[in-house]
Structures are given as C-alpha cells and as structure tokens.
Amino acid sequence: MSFIKDLRESLHVSPDKEQEIVNEIEQHLEEETHALQLQGKNSVLAKQESEQDMGDVTDVARAFNKTHTTLPKLLKSIHAKHALFFFLVYAFICSQTSLLFFFTFNTFAGFLTVGYPPYNLVEQIISLGILSVPFFYLACSSAKKIRLRTNSLTELRTAYLSVVIGIIPLNAAILTFCNVIDGNVRDAFAGRFFVEYHMDIFFRNIDALLMVIITTSLFYIFLFLLAVLTTGFSKNNEGISIKM
Amino acid sequence: MNTKELLKGNTEMIIFASLVDGPKHGYLITQWIRTQSEDSFAFSPGMLYPLLHKLEQEELISASWITSKEGRDKKVYQLTKSGGKAYHAYKKDWMLFAEKIQHLIS
Secondary structure (H helix, E strand, O other): OOOHHHHHHHOOOOOHHHHHHHHHHHHHHHHHHHHHHHHHOHHHHHHHHHHHHHHOOOHHHHHHHHHOOOOOOOOEEHHHHHOOOOOOOOHHHHHHHHHHHHHHHHHHHHHHHOOOOOOOHHHHHHHHHHHHHHHHHHHHHHHHHOOOOOOHHHHHHHHHHHHHHHHHHHHHHHHHHHHOOOOHHHHHHOOOOOHHHHHHHHHHOHHHHHHHHHHHHHHHHHHEEEEEEEOOOOOOEEEEEEOO | HHHHHHHOOOOHHHHHHHOOOOOOEEEHHHHHHHHHHHOOOOHHHHHHHHHHHHHHHHOOOEEEEOOOOOEEEEEEEEEEEEHHHHHHHHHHHHHHHHHHHHHHHH
16 A cells, blocks of 8 residues: 555644645655656655655555644643543533433423423333434534544534533433332323422432433443544653544 | 654744745645754654644634645645744744853753
C-alpha cells in the first residue's frame, strides 16, 4: 500500500484539511523522487526511498491529527481524576434531568400512541417502543460524533447531550422496571401507578429513587468511558491522562 | 554527533531560520536545513510538515498556495511578524545558552 493511501486512512481531520495535507505530502514526494532520479536511481526505487524518508505513517498521521484537533488545549489531554469528577457531576445532573423527562415523556408517548396516558405496562411498552426509535437513532449517531477529533467543544457538548437525550426511552424502561420490581407488580399491570402512584413511588420510596439515580448515572458513565477508552490513555509526568 | 537529542526543543527555531531569507515550501525547507548544516541535520518530512502546520495555526508562520512554473501547486510558508519576533527571542536565548555551555566545558 502506498504512503498516501495509508496516510489518508490514518488521518482523522476534516475532509478539506485531509485533502490539503495529502496534496502537500504528494508534492513533497514528487520532488524528492525527482531529485533521487536525477542522482541516477530508477523511478520505482526513488519513489520507495522518498516514501521511506517520510517516516512511519502512523506517527505522521498522529502528529497531523494532534495539530488539527479543534478541541481546546485543556481537553486534548484531561487528567483522569478531573475527568472522572467532571463526568460524575455531569452524569448525576443528567440522571436527575432524565427523571423529569421521564414523567413528561411517558405521558406524551401515551397520548400520541393510544390517545391517553398509558394505563398498563403493555401500553407503556408499546408507546415507549414506538417513540424510542428516532431517539435511539439520535443516540447512536451522536455517540459516533463524540469520538471525532475535529469536534469543537460545543460540538462535543452537543453530541454528548444528544446521547443523553437519545437514551431517555431506556431510562423510561429502567424506571418502569423499577416500578415493577418495587413490589408494585400488581399495580403496574393494573396500570394504575403512572396516574395515581408514580409520585408516591419516586418521592416517598427513597430506595426506588436511589436505585434509579444510581442505575442511570452508572449508565451515563459507562457510555462516556466507552467512548473515551476506545480513544486511549497516555502516561505522562503528571500521571495518567485521557487522550481526547 | 548525536544530533537528535540536541535538536529537541530547537526545531522551531531552525524552521524560523530557514524562512528568514524568504518564503519556502516544505521540500525547500528540508533541503535548506540539510545544506546549511552540511548534512549534519536532516529533518524527516514526516516530522517537518505537522510542525509547519502547528506553527501556522499559532500564526507564527503563514502559508499560501502558489502555482509553480511547471504548473504544480505548492504550499509556501513565510514568517509572520510574531514569528519574526519569536525567532529573534529564540536566537538571543540560544546564543546566550551556547556561550554559557562553551564557557562551562572549555
């Protein structure tokens, strides 16, 4: 495989920037090859030598990727403990917000699909299931965006927020599940709790509330770590840092 | 001479120096360094180009595409005002440092 082809595969920059880099490197390779041919080397050998002279393609691409990431310097390498603290707080806020979303969303979903607030578990699952499709799509496409090195800080925030919004149906499912396992199985199937008891369950029953908070918080942390772990960690003088 | 370690931290200054007498494209910069250092220093292009892009982002050098006589598009770099200032500051520090080292070892 040629150096340029390998370089294209390893570059994670905007398409315009990628083309600009490739043009510049191609131009260099052409000149170097030409110079080597003038020294008496045949074209194949000269091309090979000029490509070898470039160095390791992964290192070159990494250096370009690092230069052209538009993330602020602070985010290029965050200290692990700061990142963890930041996302713990963020995840906690998100899980709390999702609780509020849940009550609104579930009622809205019921109205849209069956014409009234869902009265039983089957209706809830149907209404949530139907409405969750676009949300899941949003979550999946946004999760990919989190990893883009060309993200600006705003884009990173938007992508992360979209993932959070996108998994609301899942949160709703978790909340529904909590209702069911909370000794309210009969009530859940009788379809009464959303209308009559949900406030009681979540604001009087601290165990259920805590479980929901912990579960959803852990889920958000898991999602974030999944995105970050695939990007990598680096060890430097200050300890272990997360590569963004 | 083990130049690799000695070059660390001075690569930017060398690039600035190569652009002091006028704009150059990447290949010319590598040739200039090779010639001026009498083949002692050789900048790998894979190291040079990302560094040029970094300096361009920091607005210490500026870049523009020109079409050569042969009809090829070339990206040429030149020092900006702040790049020139940075170069003179580097140069001053380096001269002082070299003088001290020489004093220490002689």
